[in-house]
Amino acid sequence: MILSRLSLRNFRTHKNINLTFSDALNYIVGGNGQGKTSVLEAAYFLCTTKSFNAKDIEVVSFDENDFEINGIFNDITDDKIRVIFSVPENRKYYFQNDKLISRSSKIIGRFPVVILTPADHAITQGSPAERRKLVDSVISQASSTYLDILLDYNKTLKQRAVVLNRLRENFTKSVVAELDAWSEKLIENGVELIFHRIKFINSFNKYVSESYKKIIGDKENPSIQYSFLEDTTEDEIAKIFQSLINEKKEEEIRRGVNLVGPHRDDFVFKINEVSLRTYGSQGQHKTFQTALRFAEFFYLKDTSGKTPIFLLDDVFGELDAYRAGKISEYLKEVGQAFITLTDFADFSFLKKDENDMIIKLDNGNIVYA
Numbered sequence: 001m002i003l004s005r006l007s008l009r010n011f012r013t014h015k016n017i018n019l020t021f022s023d024a025l026n027y028i029v030g031g032n033g034q035g036k037t038s039v040l041e042a043a044y045f046l047c048t049t050k051s052f053n054a055k056d057i058e059v060v061s062f063d064e065n066d067f068e069i070n071g072i073f074n075d076i077t078d079d080k081i082r083v084i085f086s087v088p089e090n091r092k093y094y095f096q097n098d099k100l101i102s103r104s105s106k107i108i109g110r111f112p113v114v115i116l117t118p119a120d121h122a123i124t125q126g127s128p129a130e131r132r133k134l135v136d137s138v139i140s141q142a143s144s145t146y147l148d149i150l151l152d153y154n155k156t157l158k159q160r161a162v163v164l165n166r167l168r169e170n171f172t173k174s175v176v177a178e179l180d181a182w183s184e185k186l187i188e189n190g191v192e193l194i195f196h197r198i199k200f201i202n203s204f205n206k207y208v209s210e211s212y213k214k215i216i217g218d219k220e221n222p223s224i225q226y227s228f229l230e231d232t233t234e235d236e237i238a239k240i241f242q243s244l245i246n247e248k249k250e251e252e253i254r255r256g257v258n259l260v261g262p263h264r265d266d267f268v269f270k271i272n273e274v275s276l277r278t279y280g281s282q283g284q285h286k287t288f289q290t291a292l293r294f295a296e297f298f299y300l301k302d303t304s305g306k307t308p309i310f311l312l313d314d315v316f317g318e319l320d321a322y323r324a325g326k327i328s329e330y331l332k333e334v335g336q337a338f339i340t341l342t343d344f345a346d347f348s349f350l351k352k353d354e355n356d357m358i359i360k361l362d363n364g365n366i367v368y369a
Contacts, residue, residue, distance in 0.1 A: 004023070004074050006071045008039075008042055008068075010064040011038060011067045012038040012041075013035040013364075014038060015364065017364065021338070021357065025356040027341055029358055029360045030362060034361040036341075039361075040338055047112070049094050059085070068083070069083040079096060079097060081094075081095065108144075109144060112309070114296045114309070115293070116293040116310075116311070117314070121285065123292065124269055124288050138200070138204070157261070161257065164258070167179060187241045198229075204224065204295060209222055211292075214330045215290060215294075215327060216287050221271065222271050223270045226268075245260050310335075315339075
């Protein structure tokens with residue numbers, strides 16, 4: 001899958017620009033404030049219907065009432081995508097080949113996308129929620145079934161939280177029965193999520209290991225550990241889940257919070273069987289974060305049969321020349337990718353060939369090289 005064209009109107013600093021891309025590496029170069037990251041953000045919008053770092057209204061150019069993104073994806077067939085956001089209506093419209101798509105879930109995975117940014121430090125160094133977000137994002141792009149279960153599970157969580165709060169205020173048998181019904185639904189969906197995650201981690205570890213070795217060699221062995229063993233059955237998961245629900249029931253009612261379920265899971269990243277979060281160096285963290293995204297790319301490519309859009313925002317500035325050079329070489333196995341750089345001349349170690357494109361942004365002007 002190739003993103004061949006992109007046009008932006010009233011999108012952050014871009015009042016009206018039209019871009020054409022190479023099907024190889026696209027280096028987007030410019031000084032601070034020239035809108036390099038905005039180009040990646042717009043591509044991400046086309047693939048997911050949303051930004052990766054802002055609310056829709058925050059993306060609209062200053063003193064404007066809307067923004068518009070147009071893009072063309074080339075695959076077996078061509079897809080023309082159009083995204084419009086109206087400030088007065090506070091509403092977003094997403095069109096695929098001039099047909100309005102009313103639900104974002106219908107788009108997720110249709111145009112797979114992978115993005116690596118400096119904010120990825122939160123995945124290895126931040127809270128469990130960041131790691132769950134990564135896992136859920138990858139599986140959801142690969143499996144619409146998982147996405148549907150996840151959305152249903154999150155709705156159940158909200159409904160169950162409402163019931164827990166009602167019980168905290170007024171404990172009655174009828175509301176307890178209602179809680180039990182929601183607990184049953186939570187376990188049903190939760191078991192499916194956990195089982196999908198087990199299968200995913202078992203498969204994904206191979207991709208992480210291969211990507212890590214491409215960047216740093218065989219000196220270190222990365223892995224991801226999940227709470228459940230790879231041979232845990234759905235029946236066993238259900239029994240564990242039910243037991244924890246029973247154990248935490250009184251505390252949940254007292255606090256009015258869902259305390260048990262896959263929404264509280266964590267994934268432990270390790271190097272040579274040692275916790276990365278606890279003992280890893282900054283270089284190891286950055287390498288692991290990068291390997292995760294390359295692993296995501298090749299996993300989605302294999303499982304979906306589509307080549308994802310790969311976006312890399314300001315990632316080389318935080319890497320030493322050796323790692324940066326290895327990543328640049330590895331990008332040649334990807335195909336099309338979009339890489340933002342402050343000044344290409346400062347990155348002479350990057351690998352560039354005749355099929356790659358340099359796109360320079362300077363005060364609204366575009367120069368191709």
